[in-house]
Amino acid sequence: MFCEQCEQTASGQGCHQWGACGKSPEVNAVQDLLIYLLRGLAPVAIRANQLSISTQEIDRFTCEAIFATMTNVNFDQHRFTDYIRRAIAYRENLKNQIEQATGATENWSTISCFEPDFEDSLSAQGEDIALKFISQSGANVDIFSLKLTVLYGIKGVASYAFHAQEMGQEDDRIYQFCYEALAALERQDLTLDDWLKLALKVGEINLRTMELLDAGHTGTFGHPVPTPVPLNAKVGKAILVSGHDIPQLEAVLKQTMNKGINVYTHGELLPAHGYPHLKQNYPHFYGHYGTAWQNQTKDFAKFPGAIIITTNCLMPPHENYQNKLFSLGPVGYPGLNSIPNGPDGMPDFSPAINKALELPGFTEATEPRQVTTGFARNAVLSVADRVIEAVKAGQIRHFFLVGGCDGAKPDRNYYTELVEKVPSDCVVLTLACGKFRFFDQNLGDIGGIPRLLDVGQCNDAYSAIQIAIALANAFNVGVNELPLSMILSWYEQKAIAVLLTLLYLGIQDIRLGPTLPAFLSPNVLKLLSDTYHIKPITTPDEDLAACLAKV
Ligand code: FS2
Ligand code: SF4
Numbered sequence: 001m002f003c004e005q006c007e008q009t010a011s012g013q014g015c016h017q018w019g020a021c022g023k024s025p026e027v028n029a030v031q032d033l034l035i036y037l038l039r040g041l042a043p044v045a046i047r048a049n050q051l052s053i054s055t056q057e058i059d060r061f062t063c064e065a066i067f068a069t070m071t072n073v074n075f076d077q078h079r080f081t082d083y084i085r086r087a088i089a090y091r092e093n094l095k096n097q098i099e100q101a102t103g104a105t106e107n108w109s110t111i112s113c114f115e116p117d118f119e120d121s122l123s124a125q126g127e128d129i130a131l132k133f134i135s136q137s138g139a140n141v142d143i144f145s146l147k148l149t150v151l152y153g154i155k156g157v158a159s160y161a162f163h164a165q166e167m168g169q170e171d172d173r174i175y176q177f178c179y180e181a182l183a184a185l186e187r188q189d190l191t192l193d194d195w196l197k198l199a200l201k202v203g204e205i206n207l208r209t210m211e212l213l214d215a216g217h218t219g220t221f222g223h224p225v226p227t228p229v230p231l232n233a234k235v236g237k238a239i240l241v242s243g244h245d246i247p248q249l250e251a252v253l254k255q256t257m258n259k260g261i262n263v264y265t266h267g268e269l270l271p272a273h274g275y276p277h278l279k280q281n282y283p284h285f286y287g288h289y290g291t292a293w294q295n296q297t298k299d300f301a302k303f304p305g306a307i308i309i310t311t312n313c314l315m316p317p318h319e320n321y322q323n324k325l326f327s328l329g330p331v332g333y334p335g336l337n338s339i340p341n342g343p344d345g346m347p348d349f350s351p352a353i354n355k356a357l358e359l360p361g362f363t364e365a366t367e368p369r370q371v372t373t374g375f376a377r378n379a380v381l382s383v384a385d386r387v388i389e390a391v392k393a394g395q396i397r398h399f400f401l402v403g404g405c406d407g408a409k410p411d412r413n414y415y416t417e418l419v420e421k422v423p424s425d426c427v428v429l430t431l432a433c434g435k436f437r438f439f440d441q442n443l444g445d446i447g448g449i450p451r452l453l454d455v456g457q458c459n460d461a462y463s464a465i466q467i468a469i470a471l472a473n474a475f476n477v478g479v480n481e482l483p484l485s486m487i488l489s490w491y492e493q494k495a496i497a498v499l500l501t502l503l504y505l506g507i508q509d510i511r512l513g514p515t516l517p518a519f520l521s522p523n524v525l526k527l528l529s530d531t532y533h534i535k536p537i538t539t540p541d542e543d544l545a546a547c548l549a550k551v
Helices: 025-049 055-068 077-103 123-135 141-166 174-183 194-221 244-253 267-274 276-281 293-304 350-358 377-381 384-392 411-419 433-437 460-473 493-504 522-533 540-548
Strands: 226-229 237-242 261-265 285-287 306-309 325-327 370-373 397-406 426-431 452-456 483-490 509-515
Touching: 025 055, 025 077, 025 123, 055 077, 055 123, 055 141, 055 174, 055 540, 077 226, 077 370, 141 174, 141 194, 141 493, 141 522, 174 194, 194 244, 194 261, 194 276, 194 460, 194 493, 226 267, 226 285, 237 244, 237 267, 237 293, 237 350, 244 261, 244 267, 244 276, 244 350, 261 377, 261 384, 267 276, 267 293, 267 370, 267 433, 267 452, 267 460, 306 350, 350 540, 370 452, 377 384, 377 452, 377 460, 384 426, 384 460, 397 433, 397 460, 397 540, 411 483, 411 509, 411 540, 426 433, 426 460, 426 483, 452 460, 460 493, 483 493
Parallel strands: 237 261, 237 306, 261 285, 306 325, 397 426, 397 483, 426 452, 483 509
Antiparallel strands: 226 370
16 A cells, blocks of 8 residues: 555655555555546547547546545445446447547557456555556656646545536536546656646646636625624534535535524534525524534534535544434445435435434533634625725734644644734634634734634635735735735645645745645655745744744
């Protein structure tokens, strides 16, 4: 087994025996096998597109299958076997269509003809494939490093594209690029410079993908508005919805209407409370429960209702709550209840609803507590004039974007301490699950502008980028000249895609932690730090001093 796609990779070097996320070597190997099949499907899809043969269903399948290989999404070997079978079926069907269209036999490369032996161990075959990939590419560690950067970045893009597509937002250029990048992983003729350009292109395409996702969310649910969210429990039956998928959260809300069940968000679904459409139409959309994903084994065990996990981050469930936990879409774990589709092909949440009705729910209310979310781009930019005035008047000295993922490592306390130490004349913008390190702190306000602004999920990185660009335009400077510092925490592959987007946009001086990606070779890291001055976090005091010296 070899996997180093996330921040918690073992010893900062790679998981070899067992995934620190809980992924077994067998599941890791079938994930590698699936990626190999998708890399072989890619050239066939590219050829089909050249011939105007529709690949729409395959585009969506590819994104879902890639999404399933991300950290903390799917641990179920059977699900990967199914994805593998479907990839082969789609590929062979497309080949037939291509041959019918051209009237000729195409010369497909080995990877596009590969079929595993389903009678034999798929994980053993996946191990072989992974070793071959390493031995083919590993001779040049820097190129291998950038190949992994591209692959992991594409995983992030595919997950965002999957979300956007659920809301009817698609752009063929995204799918085409994913195919091109997957196909490129087979090439041995590209230089370091070519791979660097391809990695930045992942960032460019990811920006477009996040733009679509933003359009999907705001077009479907309205622009988020600042909204107080109860953190306390209310007496009554309860369902907890976790992950990132807002359309699926709405489906749960629809199916629980008038059933006497209060719906709570967990983790990255907190910002869903900011969407006016959800707040206005579903009175039982109540509050938020628990904190970041890595605390779920405690939080889920205590929750007295059913729990639905729509996307990452799923941890291997504990026995004491597995029977009330339900997974959806690309998410999976052996033996975990999965939400079936109804006759209309849409998820039917009845099993989770019935479980919630069976369970006691909250029998006592807890002490009222709340946080405010909903400071996405529209809300922040609607007070842009006041923000600009406050900056000009010296009331706001500096902005800190403290965003990204959370995780279990103790060195992530850096982010809590940093926010606590941010001087009182500075504003903190935050997004993604890393905010649970400080989201309930009362930092007060500056002239009515809150000092802690929750822009949204990691999926809302586009919103944060638009805020930075709008401020830069208002001050007639580039984003790098703003009194703004980006202090990011990463964990999984969406964060890699967002980081590549920031580099594509030419953002300098990003501080990244808690550790730097293991898949970046020393030379690649040097290249990035020479060009973009990207640097590891140090201590809160040192980093704050350096950021404030920028003004
Ligand atoms: Fe957080 Fe986990 Fe959002 Fe990441 S809930 S680390 O996969 O997607 O951010
Ligand atoms: Fe290890 Fe992360 Fe890979 Fe899991 S996803 S096996 S923790 S590197």
